[in-house]
Amino acid sequence: MMKKLFSLSCLPLVLVLLSGFMGLQLAEARLHYNYHPKMLFVFGDSYVDTGNTRIDQPGSWKQPYGITFPGKPAGRFSNGRVLTDYIAKYLGLKSPLPYKFRKLIPQQLKYGMNFAYGGTGVFDTSSKNPNMTIQIDFLNQLIKENVYTTSDLYNSVAHVSVAGNDYNFYLSRNGSIEGFPSFIGSVVNQTAINLVRIQKLGVRKIVVGGLQPLGCLPGNTASSSFQKCNSTFNDLVLLHNNLLNQAVTKLNRQSKDNSTFVVVDLYDSFMSVLNHPSTNNIKEPFKPCCVGVGREYNCGSVENNVNKYTVCESPTSAFFWDLLHPSQAGWHAVYNKLQTTNAFQQIRY
Numbered sequence: 001m002m003k004k005l006f007s008l009s010c011l012p013l014v015l016v017l018l019s020g021f022m023g024l025q026l027a028e029a030r031l032h033y034n035y036h037p038k039m040l041f042v043f044g045d046s047y048v049d050t051g052n053t054r055i056d057q058p059g060s061w062k063q064p065y066g067i068t069f070p071g072k073p074a075g076r077f078s079n080g081r082v083l084t085d086y087i088a089k090y091l092g093l094k095s096p097l098p099y100k101f102r103k104l105i106p107q108q109l110k111y112g113m114n115f116a117y118g119g120t121g122v123f124d125t126s127s128k129n130p131n132m133t134i135q136i137d138f139l140n141q142l143i144k145e146n147v148y149t150t151s152d153l154y155n156s157v158a159h160v161s162v163a164g165n166d167y168n169f170y171l172s173r174n175g176s177i178e179g180f181p182s183f184i185g186s187v188v189n190q191t192a193i194n195l196v197r198i199q200k201l202g203v204r205k206i207v208v209g210g211l212q213p214l215g216c217l218p219g220n221t222a223s224s225s226f227q228k229c230n231s232t233f234n235d236l237v238l239l240h241n242n243l244l245n246q247a248v249t250k251l252n253r254q255s256k257d258n259s260t261f262v263v264v265d266l267y268d269s270f271m272s273v274l275n276h277p278s279t280n281n282i283k284e285p286f287k288p289c290c291v292g293v294g295r296e297y298n299c300g301s302v303e304n305n306v307n308k309y310t311v312c313e314s315p316t317s318a319f320f321w322d323l324l325h326p327s328q329a330g331w332h333a334v335y336n337k338l339q340t341t342n343a344f345q346q347i348r349y
């Protein structure tokens with residue numbers, strides 16, 4: 001009886017102690033939560049598009065895109081997840097809703113929004129899709145309509161992908177190699193203008209992808225039977241990345257918070273995985289998994305109801321899905337590598 005009384009009388013003390021301890025834990029959790037972004041906004045091209053590109057355009061909504069995840073074509077230029085999905089995962093968020101679906105699935109507006117369209121650049125490209133300026137206009141319009149508030153934006157991260165469509169378009173228009181360095185300067189300057197616009201809309205943290213090694217994309221290694229990266233292209237990529245890093249350093253110096261802008265190094269992370277494929281369970285580093293049967297066909301081509309492409313035996317062990325885009329396994333390996341870099345860790349702080 002005494003024992004029971006004693007223990008009962010101790011209960012309030014225990015509760016006080018316990019709640020004090022829990023209060024501390026909660027305070028800490030809340031502090032952490034405040035630094036944890038609530039939303040992700042995405043701008044750019046097919047490296048981050050998760051559904052905006054129209055169903056009647058090539059890739060993304062056609063078989064065999066999406067065969068690994070979600071199991072059918074779902075608007076991603078891959079057999080499965082793309083960089084957007086891994087960045088969202090890193091932030092503890094659901095992958096943001098493609099802009100196209102904003103009216104269809106309004107309950108998902110709260111995770112942010114993906115404005116990226118395959119084929120686009122900072123300038124107009126041959127793609128009919130909206131360039132990055134227009135994509136940022138879309139967010140601006142949603143802010144005016146009160147779909148997103150100042151507080152939403154302040155508690156958000158933006159990711160910007162400039163994966164090279166401006167350069168493909170430049171080359172397709174017979175742009176000269178001599179003119180290339182100056183054009184790279186224009187692309188980087190326009191990217192910087194876009195980054196500042198996003199900052200002025202109130203986004204606290206803005207991440208931009210450094211350009212991946214274009215010379216290693218299967219479209220540019222086919223002539224060496226997918227053995228060797230084209231150094232001419234990779235040198236131009238290094239120039240782009242140098243200028244981008246300089247521009248971002250300058251923007252950070254001009255900002256209240258000197259880690260507002262973050263460059264994630266897709267060049268090094270791609271190279272690291274391509275040079276050490278087996279540590280990432282990749283069996284085919286350079287050869288794309290899905291290819292058209294002839295020069296005139298791409299992955300996903302169909303003619304007279306006949307598939308004009310082939311898919312490799314094991315899409316989950318290829319780095320590249322098609323001539324331009326990493327597979328889900330490729331993006332996952334790149335993500336694993338990025339997570340070890342200081343720059344990437346800046347995203348959450």
Ligand SMILES: *[C@@H]1O[C@H](CO)[C@@H](O)[C@H](O)[C@H]1NC(C)=O
Pocket residue numbers: 122123124131132133134190
């Ligand atoms: C973006 O697209 C719009 C509409 O086509 C065009 O007026 C504008 O000049 C483009 N912006 C850039 C930077 O090329």
Ligand SMILES: *[C@@H]1O[C@H](CO)[C@@H](O)[C@H](O)[C@H]1NC(C)=O
Pocket residue numbers: 172173174
């Ligand atoms: C580019 O040059 C080639 C060969 O000189 C020519 O056939 C083609 O029409 C040119 N393309 C453009 C867009 O000017």
Ligand SMILES: *[C@@H]1O[C@H](CO)[C@@H](O)[C@H](O)[C@H]1NC(C)=O
Pocket residue numbers: 182183184185186189
């Ligand atoms: C890009 O901006 C830098 C710094 O403002 C300037 O020096 C350079 O001339 C610009 N390059 C191009 C090609 O416009």
Ligand SMILES: *[C@@H]1O[C@H](CO)[C@@H](O)[C@H](O)[C@H]1NC(C)=O
Pocket residue numbers: 229230231232233
């Ligand atoms: C890279 O590709 C371009 C265009 O196809 C070609 O002119 C150049 O010789 C290639 N460079 C190397 C180092 O293979």
Ligand SMILES: *[C@@H]1O[C@H](CO)[C@@H](O)[C@H](O)[C@H]1NC(C)=O
Pocket residue numbers: 258259
């Ligand atoms: C950014 O600011 C922090 C503190 O305000 C400082 O410790 C850090 O050295 C700065 N970083 C750069 C790159 O200037």
